Amino acid sequence: MGTLLFCLTPSNLISSNPLLSSGHSLPLGPIPNNIAYPGYMSPPPTIPDDGILEIHLLQDLDSFFITLMQGVDNVSAEAVEYLERAKELKLLSYTCDENDDMFHTKTQAIPGVIGQLTKLEILNFAHNWISRLPEEIMSLQNLKWLNLSYNQLRTITPQLAEWLATIDTVPLTGNKITVAAPADNYFYF
Numbered sequence: 001m002g003t004l005l006f007c008l009t010p011s012n013l014i015s016s017n018p019l020l021s022s023g024h025s026l027p028l029g030p031i032p033n034n035i036a037y038p039g040y041m042s043p044p045p046t047i048p049d050d051g052i053l054e055i056h057l058l059q060d061l062d063s064f065f066i067t068l069m070q071g072v073d074n075v076s077a078e079a080v081e082y083l084e085r086a087k088e089l090k091l092l093s094y095t096c097d098e099n100d101d102m103f104h105t106k107t108q109a110i111p112g113v114i115g116q117l118t119k120l121e122i123l124n125f126a127h128n129w130i131s132r133l134p135e136e137i138m139s140l141q142n143l144k145w146l147n148l149s150y151n152q153l154r155t156i157t158p159q160l161a162e163w164l165a166t167i168d169t170v171p172l173t174g175n176k177i178t179v180a181a182p183a184d185n186y187f188y189f
Contacts (some may be wrong), residue, residue, distance in 0.1 A: 051090035051119075058105055061094050068113045089117055095123035095147075108152075112174065115139035126150055126171070138163045150174035 072085025115136030153175040
């Protein structure tokens with residue numbers, strides 16, 4: 001195995017990628033009222049037909065993942081339908097302003113249910129407080145761009161490092177990562 005080197009994404013990637021360059025800012029629309037979620041949560045964002053979902057509020061991100069988990073657990077027909085629509089997503093983005101250090105705006109985890117979204121090509125969780133990645137993320141075999149820059153990542157397993165090497169672009173700047181690598185392999189970040 002060769003050297004793995006992750007760097008910042010070239011700026012032309014965004015301008016040349018129709019999923020990123022279109023300047024999407026999607027409105028959050030209504031969903032069926034039958035989906036159960038905690039009272040402090042808002043309904044999850046509507047899954048757009050174009051497969052691009054940008055989430056701007058932490059409560060919407062929480063509602064999105066809770067509804068996906070309910071779909072996996074077959075809690076209701078509406079939650080299952082929501083999960084099926086989410087499985088068609090090509091882009092999922094939740095980033096915070098780099099200057100915003102407010103606890104209530106940043107996510108600390110990507111739930112394992114992310115592995116259900118196997119058609120994702122772009123996953124953007126830059127400028128959050130994510131400290132570990134779920135193993136289920138390795139189910140995202142179509143991923144081409146995974147932005148985890150400026151999080152709290154510290155260690156990555158050798159299996160996860162090998163999977164990351166299969167992705168075209170993985171910005172990891174702003175993390176303090178070490179890899180628990182096998183003795184005969186070295187990983188550089």
